[in-house]
Amino acid sequence: MARVFSGIQPSGELHIGNYLGAVKNWVAIQHQMQSVFCIVNLHAITQAYEPAQLRERTQAMALTLIAAGIDPATCILFVQSDVAEHTELQWIFNTVTPLGELERQTQFKEKSSRAGSGEVSIPAGLLNYPVLQAADILLYRADNVPVGEDQVQHLELSRVIARNWNARFKAGYFPEPQALLTPTRRIMGLDGQAKMSKSLGNTVGLLESPDEIWAKLRPAVTDPARVKKTDPGNPEVCNIFSLHRAFSPAETVTHVDAQCRSAGWGCVDCKKVLHGNMVAELVPIQARAAELRAEPKRVAAALAGGAERARELAKVTMREVRDHMGLTA
Numbered sequence: 485m486a487r488v489f490s491g492i493q494p495s496g497e498l499h500i501g502n503y504l505g506a507v508k509n510w511v512a513i514q515h516q517m518q519s520v521f522c523i524v525n526l527h528a529i530t531q532a533y534e535p536a537q538l539r540e541r542t543q544a545m546a547l548t549l550i551a552a553g554i555d556p557a558t559c560i561l562f563v564q565s566d567v568a569e570h571t572e573l574q575w576i577f578n579t580v581t582p583l584g585e586l587e588r589q590t591q592f593k594e595k596s597s598r599a600g601s602g603e604v605s606i607p608a609g610l611l612n613y614p615v616l617q618a619a620d621i622l623l624y625r626a627d628n629v630p631v632g633e634d635q636v637q638h639l640e641l642s643r644v645i646a647r648n649w650n651a652r653f654k655a656g657y658f659p660e661p662q663a664l665l666t667p668t669r670r671i672m673g674l675d676g677q678a679k680m681s682k683s684l685g686n687t688v689g690l691l692e693s694p695d696e697i698w699a700k701l702r703p704a705v706t707d708p709a710r711v712k713k714t715d716p717g718n719p720e721v722c723n724i725f726s727l728h729r730a731f732s733p734a735e736t737v738t739h740v741d742a743q744c745r746s747a748g749w750g751c752v753d754c755k756k757v758l759h760g761n762m763v764a765e766l767v768p769i770q771a772r773a774a775e776l777r778a779e780p781k782r783v784a785a786a787l788a789g790g791a792e793r794a795r796e797l798a799k800v801t802m803r804e805v806r807d808h809m810g811l812t813a
């Protein structure tokens with residue numbers, strides 16, 4: 485069976501952007517491929533952070549992932565820092581990664597320009613971040629990585645690193661991982677301006693109550709052409725319509741399209757229908773989250789079991805890597 489690896493930042497509870505953009509896809513994939521899913525806390529320390537908050541957010545992420553349908557008995561779910569081999573392989577990969585490739589990474593350029601604009605110096609970890617990402621994937625010799633469009637460049641670098649290592653030490657040892665493009669399109673924030681992101685404050689949390697969700701949906705940006713209820717709109721430019729595509733049945737999506745173009749519905753009518761469909765999907769997830777919160781040991785045990793299984797795979801890879809590199813007696 486093909487193996488898939490994917491990681492998610494420990495940003496606390498999921499919001500609907502990372503649920504629709506990644507996790508919902510993981511829930512389906514775990515039944516189709518051997519799946520290794522990792523909460524990548526080592527990637528979260530390249531910038532200043534509070535240790536207690538990181539721990540709390542890591543646990544909240546694990547809880548929400550399981551509530552959202554990630555089944556630790558079906559896939560391997562673990563926290564990155566629980567498997568030390570990730571950083572060992574990263575060091576090895578640093579020795580076969582061209583510096584120029586790292587400096588060209590868009591995310592490095594963006595983040596370093598932000599970090600460099602203040603007093604804070606740029607940590608080397610920001611530059612080497614994609615090398616750790618390559619180690620995350622290749623440690624499990626994963627064939628596929630579900631990614632959004634903005635991650636394709638990092639995956640290409642993982643392929644370069646696999647090729648370089650293979651060329652020097654053992655032809656064909658690491659597979660060149662292929663991108664599995666996430667079927668759901670990029671989810672924009674409720675401000676309609678940028679990708680949904682906690683730092684921009686434009687999210688809907690997966691565990692927010694129906695009233696909280698409505699309080700956010702009601703003022704959300706729609707097609708600016710719909711100034712009056714009688715103005716026809718274009719659903720293709722409306723973020724609420726994208727959310728209908730994600731949460732509403734196909735016949736509702738067709739109906740929304742027609743009602744928007746003919747000004748049959750006002751935007752509040754449209755948002756009420758969306759709200760109903762969102763709540764229908766999120767309520768069972770929220771119920772599972774409440775059960776898990778009542779039994780926190782279940783989440784801890786799931787992560788410990790996942791780390792154990794991940795370590796078994798990682799140890800085999802590292803034993804063979806050290807052997808091929810002459811690092812064993």
Ligand code: SF4
Nearest residue numbers: 707722724744751754
């Ligand atoms: S009717 Fe719906 S799809 Fe059309 S602009 Fe309003 S919220 Fe968007």
